[in-house]
Amino acid sequence: MEAENKLELHIPNAFGYEKVAMNFAATAAKDMGLSNARIEDLKTAVSEACLNAIEHGNKMDARMKVGIVLNVEEMKLQVTVQDEGRKIGPVKTPKIEDKIEGRSNNRGWGIFLIKNLVDEVKFESAPGGGNLVRMIIHLDK
């Protein structure tokens, strides 16, 4: 068995295609033996990373794409989501109270969910431009 496998996918820059990326990651996670609960966590994290890439990185530009790379190792799965757009600035941690009481926009949960659903996450600038989100989920957690 290979110690590491790399799988790549590109999706069109449009809402809805994040589901393809989500299921792509889920298939690899299932093959690794991750629990159903962790697979669902990963699916949501990947979906949210793609949605951010589509909307905020690539600014909904249909000419752009979102790249997803899976690095499958024996005890961990790394999913990297990359867009081709401009750097996304820092995002405030959302507070439900502010949203319920109308003090802030109801949106803005994507990064919060990613941080709380995977074991490790890093937000970087991609070497050739664009934003890169690196998410890691461990098999033994």
Next chain:
Amino acid sequence: MSKDIAVSIRVNGNISVIDIKGDVTALTGQPIEDAYKEVSNTGAKKILLYFDKKAYINSGGIAILIGLVSESRKKEQVIRLTGLSDHFQKIFGMVGLTKYTQIFQSEEAALEKF
């Protein structure tokens, strides 16, 4: 990509039930908002949102639901939720929605305690 969602309204006693079949996202949220407005216009004070256990719900959909819950507080309505998978029950708890609305394991349980 598919934007399929089917939203319907039924009444169970003095409780309005909004059945949501399909994904809950920014793309599919309008029919849910429309259904909520419709039941609100009838004067409904008790509303149950009944989700599809297999539904995909993303942050766009969560924002829509936060909007409904926020609106319901102004109208002195109570909104409850059922039909959610274990994963999305966890997600809703994580974002704090469960501070403002209760999730029930079945419609029967939700209606019983309304």
